Amino acid sequence: MEHITSRRNETVRAATELRRAPARKQQNAFLCEGARLCADAASSGIRILSLFYTQNSAQKYTAYLQKIRLHVLEEEYLLEPSVAEILADTKNSQEIFCVCEIPQTARITAQQFLQQSAKGCCLALEQLQDPSNLGTVLRTAEALGIETILLCGECCDPFSPKALRGEMGAAFRLSLVRLPSLAEALPQLQRADWRTLAAVPDASAAKITETTFDVPTILAVGNEGNGLQQETIDACSGRVTIPMQGRAESLNASASAAILMWEMVRGNGDKNG
Amino acid sequence: MEHITSRRNETVRAATELRRAPARKQQNAFLCEGARLCADAASSGIRILSLFYTQNSAQKYTAYLQKIRLHVLEEEYLLEPSVAEILADTKNSQEIFCVCEIPQTARITAQQFLQQSAKGCCLALEQLQDPSNLGTVLRTAEALGIETILLCGECCDPFSPKALRGEMGAAFRLSLVRLPSLAEALPQLQRADWRTLAAVPDASAAKITETTFDVPTILAVGNEGNGLQQETIDACSGRVTIPMQGRAESLNASASAAILMWEMVRGNGDKNG
Numbered sequence: 001m002e003h004i005t006s007r008r009n010e011t012v013r014a015a016t017e018l019r020r021a022p023a024r025k026q027q028n029a030f031l032c033e034g035a036r037l038c039a040d041a042a043s044s045g046i047r048i049l050s051l052f053y054t055q056n057s058a059q060k061y062t063a064y065l066q067k068i069r070l071h072v073l074e075e076e077y078l079l080e081p082s083v084a085e086i087l088a089d090t091k092n093s094q095e096i097f098c099v100c101e102i103p104q105t106a107r108i109t110a111q112q113f114l115q116q117s118a119k120g121c122c123l124a125l126e127q128l129q130d131p132s133n134l135g136t137v138l139r140t141a142e143a144l145g146i147e148t149i150l151l152c153g154e155c156c157d158p159f160s161p162k163a164l165r166g167e168m169g170a171a172f173r174l175s176l177v178r179l180p181s182l183a184e185a186l187p188q189l190q191r192a193d194w195r196t197l198a199a200v201p202d203a204s205a206a207k208i209t210e211t212t213f214d215v216p217t218i219l220a221v222g223n224e225g226n227g228l229q230q231e232t233i234d235a236c237s238g239r240v241t242i243p244m245q246g247r248a249e250s251l252n253a254s255a256s257a258a259i260l261m262w263e264m265v266r267g268n269g270d271k272n273g
Numbered sequence: 274m275e276h277i278t279s280r281r282n283e284t285v286r287a288a289t290e291l292r293r294a295p296a297r298k299q300q301n302a303f304l305c306e307g308a309r310l311c312a313d314a315a316s317s318g319i320r321i322l323s324l325f326y327t328q329n330s331a332q333k334y335t336a337y338l339q340k341i342r343l344h345v346l347e348e349e350y351l352l353e354p355s356v357a358e359i360l361a362d363t364k365n366s367q368e369i370f371c372v373c374e375i376p377q378t379a380r381i382t383a384q385q386f387l388q389q390s391a392k393g394c395c396l397a398l399e400q401l402q403d404p405s406n407l408g409t410v411l412r413t414a415e416a417l418g419i420e421t422i423l424l425c426g427e428c429c430d431p432f433s434p435k436a437l438r439g440e441m442g443a444a445f446r447l448s449l450v451r452l453p454s455l456a457e458a459l460p461q462l463q464r465a466d467w468r469t470l471a472a473v474p475d476a477s478a479a480k481i482t483e484t485t486f487d488v489p490t491i492l493a494v495g496n497e498g499n500g501l502q503q504e505t506i507d508a509c510s511g512r513v514t515i516p517m518q519g520r521a522e523s524l525n526a527s528a529s530a531a532i533l534m535w536e537m538v539r540g541n542g543d544k545n546g
Contacts, residue, residue, distance in 0.1 A: 141519075142523050143520055144524075244418065250412050254409070262532045266482060
């Protein structure tokens with residue numbers, strides 16, 4: 001095992017690069033931080049290319065490390081704390097890091113998705129900007145059993161350090177489809193037998209509580225500030241809304257996504273209306 | 274108007290103190306940061322004791338400042354940017370701050386609450402630890418029209434700078450009841466005609482989707498890591514759960530609170546089961 005003592009070490013430099021989106025895209029890899037998250041990657045079948053840890057973390061997280069080690073494909077590195085620091089994204093780092101391959105299931109193209117037959121319910125996120133929001137939404141999707149998420153337009157990256165922290169490993173297991181433009185993909189999706197619904201804060205739209213989800217459906221949710229793009233709303237086959245009595249504008253992106261996803265899975269055939 | 278140029282100015286020091294919980298409790302006041310949030314405090318009828326801003330922010334947020342100024346009870350202060358820095362809780366501060374009185378509606382005692390007749394639905398949060406989670410929960414409660422929240426045990430403070438940022442002003446308008454111990458208060462609440470339900474991740478509990486909310490109900494939700502205390506669960510009149518097909522343990526505190534509150538308000542009489 002190599003012992004890295006210099007902050008200028010090239011292997012560490014290369015791993016640090018993966019904190020930025022372009023490097024992740026180019027290398028098809030990401031940097032995973034934390035004992036639990038790295039162990040979660042291992043048990044979710046993520047290909048772990050290399051493992052980095054400090055002496056201190058080896059003592060503190062022995063059980064996690066044992067689990068991770070069984071899955072390391074290339075190399076293990078022992079780091080000095082000063083070197084671990086430049087890999088860390090959090091203030092109180094656990095000083096355990098893995099360089100992992102982004103799984104096939106997390107980079108499904110529009111073409112691949114269209115080749116599958118339409119079934120179940122998916123969520124499409126358009127231009128979600130905040131990695132913490134994305135993290136919470138993916139985590140909630142997995143909790144509720146929604147297995148496919150479409151990431152559309154300039155959506156933030158589920159493999160950024162901040163998004164990963166909010167996800168509890170959801171991106172390791174969900175099917176993530178990348179669509180450069182949802183509006184442009186909608187006609188094709190509809191021809192492939194997907195019903196497409198736009199979630200809008202508009203009392204004239206169909207109530208989500210009165211909408212059944214017994215046909216394959218893609219529910220599109222917009223970004224934090226501006227919601228869905230008008231062209232996306234227009235290209236969807238219908239519009240749905242969360243009927244509310246309170247101060248509706250206060251509902252944040254991840255809470256409204258939670259309620260929408262919940263209504264998708266909560267039980268068909270039992271809808272009011 | 275006083276112009277404050279020294280970071281050692283006593284008025285600024287006293288305002289800075291309000292970033293900490295003990296000072297807020299002692300002085301019954303909080304520090305509000307940001308043009309929009311301060312204006313929101315003003316339009317929500319919060320008593321604004323003093324206003325602080327920089328020359329730069331006065332130019333940038335003229336409309337907000339005009340609105341806030343109409344409500345300042347004591348004094349306005351012009352700050353040098355270096356002084357504003359010590360009041361700021363965010364990296365890119367807007368350099369507008371108000372010292373405000375914590376409203377009566379946000380410090381309802383158990384006794385006061387018990388004197389009101391039981392009606393509607395309330396959420397009780399036991400020992401919620403993360404101010405961002407608390408912020409999101411309060412914001413979601415307001416959005417959904419749930420007007421009373423019981424903050425129980427060592428629950429974090431809704432008037433901390435971090436909680437305030439997530440709340441979108443919800444704490445200015447909600448009724449917030451402080452209970453030192455939920456478990457101990459439950460018998461009294463039940464005698465006062467409240468039904469008390471404990472939210473638990475347990476498939477043997479009643480499904481929230483089959484629970485109607487046509488009687489006055491307090492729904493208790495536990496903290497992020499450990500849920501409700503066992504003695505609280507035992508003292509409640511019933512237990513409810515979110516029925517899930519996915520990876521239920523992945524649901525985070527604010528998402529599960531959103532779904533629970535949604536089920537409380539989503540429409541009685543239309544429940545499945």
